[in-house]
Amino acid sequence: MNDASNGYLLSCRGLQKWFGPTPALRGADFGVRPGEIVAVMGPSGSGKSTLLHCLAGILTPDEGQVSFDGRRLDTLNEARRSELRRASFGFVFQFGQLVPELSALENIALPLLLAGRRRSVAYARARRWFAPLGLDGLEDRRSGELSGGESQRVALARGLVAEPRVLFADEPTGALDSLTGEQVMDLLVDGARELGTTVVMVTHEARVAAYADREVMVRDGRVSDPSGLTQAPSGPNGAAPTARDVSGHRPTDPTADPAADPTAS
Amino acid sequence: MSVSYALLGLLEQRPSHGYDLKRQYDEYFGRDKPLPFGQVYATLSRLARDGRVLAEGSSPGEGPERKLYAITPEGQAALAAWLARPEPPEPHLQTILAIKTILAILLGRPAETYLDAQRHAHLERMRELTAVRREGPLLDGLLADHAIFHLEADLRWIELTAARLEQLATELGGPGRTALAKELHR
Numbered sequence: 001m002n003d004a005s006n007g008y009l010l011s012c013r014g015l016q017k018w019f020g021p022t023p024a025l026r027g028a029d030f031g032v033r034p035g036e037i038v039a040v041m042g043p044s045g046s047g048k049s050t051l052l053h054c055l056a057g058i059l060t061p062d063e064g065q066v067s068f069d070g071r072r073l074d075t076l077n078e079a080r081r082s083e084l085r086r087a088s089f090g091f092v093f094q095f096g097q098l099v100p101e102l103s104a105l106e107n108i109a110l111p112l113l114l115a116g117r118r119r120s121v122a123y124a125r126a127r128r129w130f131a132p133l134g135l136d137g138l139e140d141r142r143s144g145e146l147s148g149g150e151s152q153r154v155a156l157a158r159g160l161v162a163e164p165r166v167l168f169a170d171e172p173t174g175a176l177d178s179l180t181g182e183q184v185m186d187l188l189v190d191g192a193r194e195l196g197t198t199v200v201m202v203t204h205e206a207r208v209a210a211y212a213d214r215e216v217m218v219r220d221g222r223v224s225d226p227s228g229l230t231q232a233p234s235g236p237n238g239a240a241p242t243a244r245d246v247s248g249h250r251p252t253d254p255t256a257d258p259a260a261d262p263t264a265s
Numbered sequence: 266m267s268v269s270y271a272l273l274g275l276l277e278q279r280p281s282h283g284y285d286l287k288r289q290y291d292e293y294f295g296r297d298k299p300l301p302f303g304q305v306y307a308t309l310s311r312l313a314r315d316g317r318v319l320a321e322g323s324s325p326g327e328g329p330e331r332k333l334y335a336i337t338p339e340g341q342a343a344l345a346a347w348l349a350r351p352e353p354p355e356p357h358l359q360t361i362l363a364i365k366t367i368l369a370i371l372l373g374r375p376a377e378t379y380l381d382a383q384r385h386a387h388l389e390r391m392r393e394l395t396a397v398r399r400e401g402p403l404l405d406g407l408l409a410d411h412a413i414f415h416l417e418a419d420l421r422w423i424e425l426t427a428a429r430l431e432q433l434a435t436e437l438g439g440p441g442r443t444a445l446a447k448e449l450h451r
Contacts, residue, residue, distance in 0.1 A: 043424065043427075043428055186399060189399075204424075206387070206388060206391060206416070206417050206420040206421075207391065207395075207413060207414075207417055209388060209391075210388060210391035210392045210394070210395040210413070211392075211395060212392075215385075215388055217381065217384075224381065226381055226382065226384070226385035227385065
């Protein structure tokens with residue numbers, strides 16, 4: 001468990017991913033420590049979103065490995081990965097991706113409901129996010145009745161409501177104006193810091209990246225770290241952790257349908 | 266300041282006379298602001314005084330325009346250090362960053378690496394300013410925001426230029442072209 005000895009909560013090594021004949025990742029190394037906020041930057045098509053999706057277990061890499069909390073993530077089957085995502089990961093995407101048929105409250109409660117929490121518990125916990133995010137009174141609105149900034153704050157609350165170990169954000173302010181984007185980022189960083197949540201955030205915007213503790217660059221499917229903190233550890237990988245039940249330490253929900261996972265897009 | 270490094274960079278390509286240096290400078294860096302002859306020779310004599318260039322082939326009494334200037338090892342070292350060193354992330358760096366990028370391409374040095382270092386320096390500064398804005402009173406935040414947006418303009422230029430390095434190298438046609446292409450396709 002080299003990456004655990006590096007202090008990484010989540011890391012990958014030698015990641016390769018192809019879409020047909022096109023390489024998206026060509027040997028990507030990356031690591032993030034507990035509680036750290038890291039911005040993943042790079043031009044369009046550089047592979048930064050693919051990297052995020054591989055780290056989050058949404059995509060399976062063709063080569064290389066992903067480790068979370070000292071265990072292999074890439075070798076899990078889809079059901080296990082889906083469980084892990086629900087138990088430990090939160091997501092915020094460029095366009096909130098709220099479920100349009102659900103109210104703001106139901107949207108925020110969704111990760112808890114999918115994780116098998118009781119309805120009353122899920123709603124009570126979801127409700128707690130409205131005041132700090134400035135969403136008071138919007139509980140029953142559907143996404144079509146929310147402004148861009150409100151939608152993105154609902155999406156942020158949904159990403160954090162289950163108190164994930166890692167929050168994955170992909171262009172979290174992408175569609176917002178400067179001031180609204182700033183508010184969302186303030187809330188994202190404050191929320192993550194308060195929960196101790198680690199954040200991996202893809203952005204092409206420097207102003208957004210400036211909220212992170214550090215940035216890495218993705219170019220042509222490889223990661224470079226200008227601060228030199230995520231150099232791949234030297235030497236071959238020793239005893240590779242097996243796919244030993246990553247989700248075993250969490251309550252599981254055998255009835256949940258992985259296909260219904262809103263994060264699996 | 267940047268003029269002397271620009272001249273050093275041109276001299277690293279090949280020894281040259283003051284007139285040719287001016288012509289090259291104007292072609293690459295001075296398109297909107299040609300370099301006066303007086304400044305060319307003043308800069309060259311300062312560089313010679315500091316041991317960064319040698320003036321050859323002139324007999325005493327001859328004017329500076331007859332001399333052939335060549336870069337010294339000290340000059341090469343100073344140039345390399347300047348190219349690799351990110352500029353302090355202040356607003357209004359366009360000219361100096363452009364000079365560095367063009368020189369790097371002409372000389373076959375890693376332009377992309379220099380731009381990465383500059384981006385990192387800019388982002389470090391933006392992080393500081395973002396912290397000021399988030400933690401301080403709004404009055405400080407106003408000034409921080411202004412600086413942040415100027416840095417952002419530089420960063421956009423850095424991104425765009427990084428994406429255009431190959432095109433730029435083709436247009437300049439310098440010896441750096443092959444090296445750069447190799448770097449980009451490594």
